[in-house]
Amino acid sequence: MTQGLLSLSIMSPEKDFFEGEAREIVFSTPLGRLGIMAGHAPMVAAVSECILEIKIGDEWKIAAVGQGFAEIAYEKAEFFVDTAEWAEDIDAIRAREALERAEQRIRSNISRIEYTRTQAAMSRALARLKAVESGAGGAHSGNQQK
Numbered sequence: 001m002t003q004g005l006l007s008l009s010i011m012s013p014e015k016d017f018f019e020g021e022a023r024e025i026v027f028s029t030p031l032g033r034l035g036i037m038a039g040h041a042p043m044v045a046a047v048s049e050c051i052l053e054i055k056i057g058d059e060w061k062i063a064a065v066g067q068g069f070a071e072i073a074y075e076k077a078e079f080f081v082d083t084a085e086w087a088e089d090i091d092a093i094r095a096r097e098a099l100e101r102a103e104q105r106i107r108s109n110i111s112r113i114e115y116t117r118t119q120a121a122m123s124r125a126l127a128r129l130k131a132v133e134s135g136a137g138g139a140h141s142g143n144q145q146k
Contacts, residue, residue: 004038005022006023006040006075008054008076010079010081011079012081012083017081024054025077027047027048027065028049028050029047036072042072046068047065047068050064061086064124064127064128068081085128090132099129102118
């Protein structure tokens with residue numbers, strides 16, 4: 001492995017989403033945004049449904065990921081998430097429609113279980129829309145709230 005790079009694996013139940021080297025990874029945890037570079041202290045972190053930003057060479061790749069966890073070592077990062085998709089593969093219209101449907105369900109009289117499921121659907125739709133918007137902008141801003 002090249003100096004200053006992390007070996008990165010992103011896996012979901014559906015597929016091995018990404019396998020390669022990255023200079024930096026930025027993602028969300030329940031406690032906030034976290035950035036990882038080669039040499040980071042070993043840790044395990046919960047991953048929130050979020051935008052996962054990956055710096056490959058001089059370019060940033062954007063993905064929307066579902067909940068899961070990440071295992072970080074000095075030169076390696078492994079993400080185990082329930083969903084993962086590249087920003088450019090997301091249908092923004094479908095994601096927006098899913099968000100609108102979830103918002104309508106939240107406003108209706110639904111059970112506690114259905115409310116929790118609907119919140120998860122809203123969270124996924126929002127992460128997908130943010131990934132599309134971030135991917136379209138092309139610029140990385142690690143200090144942005146996503």
